[in-house]
Amino acid sequence: STAALAQYLQQHANAPSYIHTDVRYFPLGEDKFAEMLHRMEQAKEFIFLEYFIVYPGHMWGSILEVLSRKAKEGVEVRVLYDGMNAFTNLPYNYPRQLEQLGIQCKMFSPVRPFVSTHYNNRDHRKILVIDGHTAFTGGINLQDRYINQEEVCGHWKDTAVMVQGEAAKGFTLMFLQMWNATERDRIYEPYLHTASVISAPGVVIPYGENPASKERVAKQVYLHILNQAKRYVYIMTPYLILDSEMENALCYAAQRGVDVRIIMPGIPDKEMAYALAKTYYPVLMDAGVRIYEYIPGFVHAKVFVSDDTTAVVGTINLDYRSLYHHFECATYMYKTRCIGTIEKDFQNMLHYCERVTPERLKKEPFRRRMIGPALKVIAPLL
Numbered sequence: 001s002t003a004a005l006a007q008y009l010q011q012h013a014n015a016p017s018y019i020h021t022d023v024r025y026f027p028l029g030e031d032k033f034a035e036m037l038h039r040m041e042q043a044k045e046f047i048f049l050e051y052f053i054v055y056p057g058h059m060w061g062s063i064l065e066v067l068s069r070k071a072k073e074g075v076e077v078r079v080l081y082d083g084m085n086a087f088t089n090l091p092y093n094y095p096r097q098l099e100q101l102g103i104q105c106k107m108f109s110p111v112r113p114f115v116s117t118h119y120n121n122r123d124h125r126k127i128l129v130i131d132g133h134t135a136f137t138g139g140i141n142l143q144d145r146y147i148n149q150e151e152v153c154g155h156w157k158d159t160a161v162m163v164q165g166e167a168a169k170g171f172t173l174m175f176l177q178m179w180n181a182t183e184r185d186r187i188y189e190p191y192l193h194t195a196s197v198i199s200a201p202g203v204v205i206p207y208g209e210n211p212a213s214k215e216r217v218a219k220q221v222y223l224h225i226l227n228q229a230k231r232y233v234y235i236m237t238p239y240l241i242l243d244s245e246m247e248n249a250l251c252y253a254a255q256r257g258v259d260v261r262i263i264m265p266g267i268p269d270k271e272m273a274y275a276l277a278k279t280y281y282p283v284l285m286d287a288g289v290r291i292y293e294y295i296p297g298f299v300h301a302k303v304f305v306s307d308d309t310t311a312v313v314g315t316i317n318l319d320y321r322s323l324y325h326h327f328e329c330a331t332y333m334y335k336t337r338c339i340g341t342i343e344k345d346f347q348n349m350l351h352y353c354e355r356v357t358p359e360r361l362k363k364e365p366f367r368r369r370m371i372g373p374a375l376k377v378i379a380p381l382l
Contacts, residue, residue, distance in 0.1 A: 001228045005221065005332075009207050012213075012217060013213075015170060017203050017205050018165070018166040018167035020166045020197050020200065021164065022163075022198050022200040023164075023336045023337070024161065024338060025161050025338040026160045027159055029147040030147045030148060032136060032158075032162075033140070033147045036128055036136055037066060039130050039162070040063070040066045040070065040128075041070075042130070045076065048078050048127070049079045050123065050125050050174075050179075051080075051082075051125075051126050051141055051142050052084075053082070053089065054141075055089045055142065056089070056090070057149065059144050059146070059147055059149065068101040068103065071102035072102060077102070078103070078179060079098060079104070080105075080107075080123070081107060081108065081123075082107070082122050082124070083107045083109045083110040085107070087111065092110075094107075095107060106182065109121065109123070121325060121327065122327070124315050124321070125327055125328060126141060126160075127171050127175050129172050129175055132168060132172050132191055133165065135163045135164075135172070136160055136161070137313070137330065138160025138301075138302075138313055138315070139158045139159060139238075139314075140300075146158055153267040153269050154266070154297025154298060156297060156298055157297065157301055158299075158300045159301040159313055160313065161313045161331050161333075163206065165198035165204075166204075170206030170207070171329070172192060173188070176188050177208075200336070200337060201335055201336065202334055202336035203335065203336075204331060204332070204334075204336060205334075209328035209329070210327060211325055211327065216323060218314075218328055218330065219323045222246070222312070223245070223249050225306050226250060227249060229253055229260075231259065232258060232306060233259075233260050233304065234263075234304070234305050235261065235262045235318070236301040236302065236303040237263075237302055237303075237318040238264070238317060239317045240262070240264060240277035241276055241318070241319035241382055243323075247280065247283065250284055250287070251287035254288035254289045255287050261289070261290045262289065263292045263293075263294055263349055263350075264292070264299060265294055265299045266293040266294045266295040269298055272375055275369075275371045276372050278364060279375075282361065285357075285358065291355070292353035293353060293356060294352055295353060301313075302317055303342060309335050310334055311332075311339050311342045312331065312332050313330065313342070314330020314331060316328045319382065321382070
């Protein structure tokens with residue numbers, strides 16, 4: 001079944017399978033942040049960053065200090081961020097400010113109020129590539145709340161992976177494809193040299209979601225895991241806005257005896273999305289899906305782990321925006337060393353969670369119980 005999925009991803013997402021790749025899992029944004037600073041310091045040739053959110057503060061300031069220093073040393077530094085940042089986070093001319101530091105910078109699909117129609121097809125990816133041999137992805141944006149330096153919704157739980165070895169090439173390619181969308185001369189070759197061979201078990205497939213493609217790759221990967229699972233599928237997601245196919249897959253997996261558990265936030269960042277998520281709980285729970293809420297705060301992680309053999313860590317939420325409307329990315333892992341660590345992290349999270357019961361749902365605030373069903377009509381927009 002993994003071979004069939006690998007063939008599908010190769011054919012329909014131009015996402016090859018890689019071996020000789022080690023993957024390290026970070027259970028918190030703080031862990032990833034410390035490691036990415038360490039790895040960027042060691043860059044010799046290039047550093048590529050592609051992020052949905054870049055926000056001035058401790059996190060971005062620390063990264064920018066390293067980037068500007070590395071650029072002065074002759075390392076090629078490129079930064080690509082989503083155009084929505086120009087609304088609230090960064091000045092519109094920010095790319096020019098970075099260029100004065102020797103950093104190449106672009107906004108993806110700049111948004112011009114009342115003119116642009118590109119509110120949906122945002123670049124929701126989070127990618128860091130160093131010298132083609134090391135790459136990071138996961139839910140963590142470049143903003144202080146993601147490393148708990150700023151408290152917004154209680155404790156912020158997020159995750160990431162560091163990919164070292166051959167599979168890092170997949171993220172280099174994904175970055176260059178987005179960067180080159182606005183380039184005349186689309187140069188790939190100098191950045192795709194093979195890294196030194198790493199001895200590590202398993203198969204790693206970095207893959208992207210492209211809303212312009214007719215294939216819904218991210219959704220197919222999640223459906224594949226649910227349909228192939230024999231013992232368990234554990235999921236962390238900040239949002240739960242499902243189409244009938246995804247809802248059926250979750251229910252059917254539980255109904256055929258698979259232990260399906262979902263960890264959701266206990267403190268929401270978006271009240272409407274949270275109210276809408278609650279409307280899916282009764283059907284899922286009736287089918288045997290166990291839903292938990294992380295009481296200390298907000299879960300922004302996007303994680304699937306199944307049967308001690310398979311996992312996905314990336315940027316892809318269980319909602320319409322991620323599965324249909326945005327550019328996304330993730331790492332699919334089969335029998336890699338870190339899968340046990342991901343499963344243990346999920347089990348550890350359950351100590352800080354409360355299981356949702358029908359009685360608990362009845363105690364939800366009246367406004368939330370009323371607004372959720374009304375929002376189902378516009379669910380694909382949320």
